[in-house]
Each structure stands twice: as C-alpha cells, then as structure tokens.
Amino acid sequence: MTASNAILPLIIDTHCHLNLYPDPDALAARVAGDRMTVNLVTNTPDDYVQCKTRFAKPCAIRPSLGMIPQHIQELAGCIDHYCELLRDTRYIGEIGLDYVTECEDERRLQRKILERILAECANQGDKIISIHSRRAADDVLAMVGRDFPGTIILHWFSGSEASLNRACDTICFSINTAMVRSRRGKVLIRAMNPDRILTETDGPFIHIGERAAEPRDLRLVIDFLAREWQCSQIDAARRVQQSYQRATVGIAAAPDDVSSCACTTPSES
C-alpha cells in the first residue's frame, strides 16, 4: 500500500535539483500544493543566485548554495564569490568530492575547494550541508571530521559498509527512491542509524519508469522505511521529520531563516 498524501507535509526533501526539471515552476507549485519542504540544491553559485530570486515564493523551497565537484575545474575560480554568498544562507549543497575522474590533479582541486567551503561553514556554525561523495566516502568523512559544527547530510551514500560504520553518529544520510529499490542500497540503508536517515529525490536524475522522480515520490521511501521499521507510514514520516529537526536544532539562525514563515514545516529553530 502506498502512503497517502496526508504524510506529504511531514516530508522534507533534503536534496532536489528542482531548477533542472523541464518545468520548474509547475513542480514548485505542486510542492507548495502538497505542503512539502524542499532543499533545492544547485550546481553553481550563479544557479543559486537565480534560484533565490525565482523561488523566493513559496518559502517551503530553500535554495542551497552549491558547487558540484564534477565541474570543479570550471567553478574553482568563483570560490571567493561562493564564500561571500555563503554568509547569507544556511543551506549549502551540492558540494563534495566525485572520484569518477581518475585525474589526481582534479581530485586534489576538489579537495582544496571542499576544504575551503567546509572551513567557511564551520566558522559560521549554522549550515545544513548536502554532500556528494561518489567513490570518495572515506575522504569526505575524514574532511568532515567527528565534531563538525553544523548539519552534515551525506546524499545518496554509495560507499562501503565499513565506511558507513566509520561515520560518526552526528552525520545524516539522505536516501532516495533508487536506493530503496536496489539490493545494495537496501543493505546500506539497513546499516545506517535509523535516527540519522533523511529523504531526498535527487531529481531529475532519478527516474521512476519514464519520468523523473519528484518530491511527492518520497512516499515510496517512507513506505520502505515503514516496512523496515514495522510501523505505520505516518509514524515513519514523523520519525524522519524528527531526525531532521534533531540534526538541525541548536544551529544558530542565519538571515534567511524561514522559521517565522507560516507555510513551512516546524523544522529548525
């Protein structure tokens, strides 16, 4: 049985490239209609600036400042601009490391940029950060360390179980519809601390049949968790929502804090 629409307002999509769908405004309207909360991750600082204007309303969409590692050679030159922008938002992503490239210089540049971004985030201490770690889980975990001042969310984790076990207990993992369908994804999810599991679409890069997954499809992830945890869908959705709240509580509010906004979920204080 698929969870009903009633659980959608409880769900926080912590990693969605909403601006990259064929019709972002229509999707934003559906998100608002479903009363969901979406952390809209961007690939570049320019995309972030555009999204901040374009999705100023509805306020349940939170543009996040990104610099994706796959394009780091083109993006590295805007790191100073990135760090200036970083002061006006608490939502950071997509950033990280991607070791699909075997070029050691490129990997080194990715680490240098990530190190700088993490240092800036740590200085401010209020960030909610979505991190990419394909084939680079151990390096990402080493760079984040054990007591990072802020919320670290490893998105679509695909490292080993040993790496997962090395992750300190404050790190969160956002899981998606592709993970709950794959054998390997399920093994990893079962190895995660259930109270550190969050949800993400990573759309439009994940498909359900012929179409891109979208935030309301996170019902499928909640269905999976409800079966795993042997509870109702509403209880599973509440548990994930509480995990998000716990992970982000105590983080000082930045200027774009949305907690005073009537249409947001009661997520961060």
Ligand SMILES: [Zn+2]
């Ligand atoms: Zn992504």
